[in-house]
Amino acid sequence: MNKTEVGLFILRVVFGLTFLMHGLDKFSSGIDGTAGFFESIEVPGFMAGIVALIEVIGGLAILLGFATRLFSAIFAIIMMGAIYFAKLPAGFLGGYELDLILLATSILFLLNGSRFLAISALFSGKLGKI
Numbered sequence: 001m002n003k004t005e006v007g008l009f010i011l012r013v014v015f016g017l018t019f020l021m022h023g024l025d026k027f028s029s030g031i032d033g034t035a036g037f038f039e040s041i042e043v044p045g046f047m048a049g050i051v052a053l054i055e056v057i058g059g060l061a062i063l064l065g066f067a068t069r070l071f072s073a074i075f076a077i078i079m080m081g082a083i084y085f086a087k088l089p090a091g092f093l094g095g096y097e098l099d100l101i102l103l104a105t106s107i108l109f110l111l112n113g114s115r116f117l118a119i120s121a122l123f124s125g126k127l128g129k130i
Contacts (some may be wrong), residue, residue, distance in 0.1 A: 009117055012065065016063030017059065023053070023058075076103055087099050
């Protein structure tokens with residue numbers, strides 16, 4: 001185990017938790033409201049349910065260290081869409097700064113992964129050995 005892997009583990013847990021909570025919030029506050037917002041920014045309303053489901057499943061998977069690279073790639077696409085369609089007009093501060101950090105984190109995990117205390121590491125026999 002090294003400091004880099006511990007740092008990536010902490011970031012992976014926070015990253016996964018962030019998406020999980022955002023997805024759950026979309027469902028708990030009413031997916032119809034989120035669908036209406038999507039339509040107001042010219043994104044088909046049905047995409048709200050798809051994005052929310054991906055955020056819940058992907059957030060939980062990343063939190064546990066399962067398919068981290070796959071879900072990070074999907075989250076990168078979602079974040080690019082969120083920045084372009086919803087946040088860009090507001091500018092950096094109060095607009096897309098969080099989305100940009102989530103995009104950068106998605107790219108980091110897409111390129112690097114995170115194996116320390118990850119379920120995926122069970123399949124390679126490297127759990128906690130990194």
